[in-house]
Amino acid sequence: MATGRNHRPATRSRGIPEATVARLPLYLRALTALSERSVPTVSSEELATAAGVNSAKLRKDFSYLGSYGTRGVGYDVEYLVYQISRELGLTQDWPVVIVGIGNLGAALANYGGFASRGFRVAALIDADSSMTGKQVAGIAVQHVDDLETIIDTNGVSIGVITTPGGAAQQVCDRLVAAGVTSILNFAPTVLTVPEGVDVRKVDLSIELQILAFHEQRKAAEELAQEPPSAAGLPAASEGRRGDQGPDGDIPAVMPA
Amino acid sequence: MATGRNHRPATRSRGIPEATVARLPLYLRALTALSERSVPTVSSEELATAAGVNSAKLRKDFSYLGSYGTRGVGYDVEYLVYQISRELGLTQDWPVVIVGIGNLGAALANYGGFASRGFRVAALIDADSSMTGKQVAGIAVQHVDDLETIIDTNGVSIGVITTPGGAAQQVCDRLVAAGVTSILNFAPTVLTVPEGVDVRKVDLSIELQILAFHEQRKAAEELAQEPPSAAGLPAASEGRRGDQGPDGDIPAVMPA
DNA sequence: CATTGTGAACCGGTTCACAGCA
């Protein structure tokens, strides 16, 4: 999931590699912070450090968007914020529905960063009738029976699934039938969707399991490294900002 | 991150590619379901479908673990569950701390799939004194002042950060100093860690932004495709199970 | 002359296609 995706394998959108797309939000976040500090320009080196990537990668990424930098100087922060926002489609705002208002669904509904940039929680949907009408994050929960109507009247094309695993595929089918074409899935389930629908998944337990794998390996190495020669200091390490997590690639959180 | 990771780039652990490691939990989940239905064996084709990958990839993945299949027959479900669990380090259980008990932290604490496989919530930690002592998911919240003691007495090596972005790096530093070597970061922040510490990140807003990008592209294509010839049915699509989301690769959810 | 933009080498991972084996 790493990083996997869901697109036509051949002709890529407008030449922007998927890996680059996955990093644009990271650059945007760093640039927004600079913008708030009224920094006028950044070099690829500075920005790369802030975003946690190396500068060559960043420059190559930006080269896919066009030549927005100035040699000898760097990039204009405001201009770049605008270009990336536009490229990501954040100049319009996207109504989003969240289906499954358990602990996680409620947490997401309350998530501040939602509204800030291009997204708006248009509706909260739950199958439990006793939830209907309750306010969560200032929004009244609606019943799943009305899912199709809600999608339609709000013009929703992005859905977030935070239901238990067992309900996810069914909810997904209804979302897609109602016109949703992008789904963010937090349920621990592999969703089957028609061509043209994008699915990304976020899976807590998978992330933890990947960490456990490496954790175990570290423990094993520690034992194995004792015997050889110098059992001294463990390779003095300065701070780094390595690539962090999936890109794609990868985990689902299931509400209780 | 897809997937990106945080490891020495050269000598890979025990020859198991990172991309394979990221898929093992997926296979394990599918196998566990089969096991519960008492299915004795599966072919690579069946299991691949259940896990949402293609069979060649699955076979290659398994080949890194060893030759656990039987030609002409398939794989023994129970045996494979055991081998993958062992490989992922899930035969022992990992005490985990969650730092930042807001909406999201509470949601994760309540997440059932936690305890089920190898993980145990050893402690909940929050900086807000008014939270101290409160029960969340049956566990008393402890104050961040005691972080080091908690890590130490519980032998914790995996930490989950669900604090606001501003506190994440600081919490991370303390976790690492106290001995944590694997971190799952839900805060929208790039964490800097010393060599040898693994960080994976889960970022809601990044995931949504990636979806928005593709959503926008679809809309643009629709317009562009109208002009040509046949504006008929949109390429009849049978259900697929594509790769879904990051693997690696990559978003952070920030509690309110 | 500092910094971008990019061709070319490199590398991990995926897919293909078939040999090997129960």
Added chain:
DNA sequence: TGCTGTGAACCGGTTCACAATG
């Protein structure tokens, strides 16, 4: 005969290194 295991081709993405340039 059917399915696994894997070498080889392929491909997207990363890194290198330097030419281009404001």
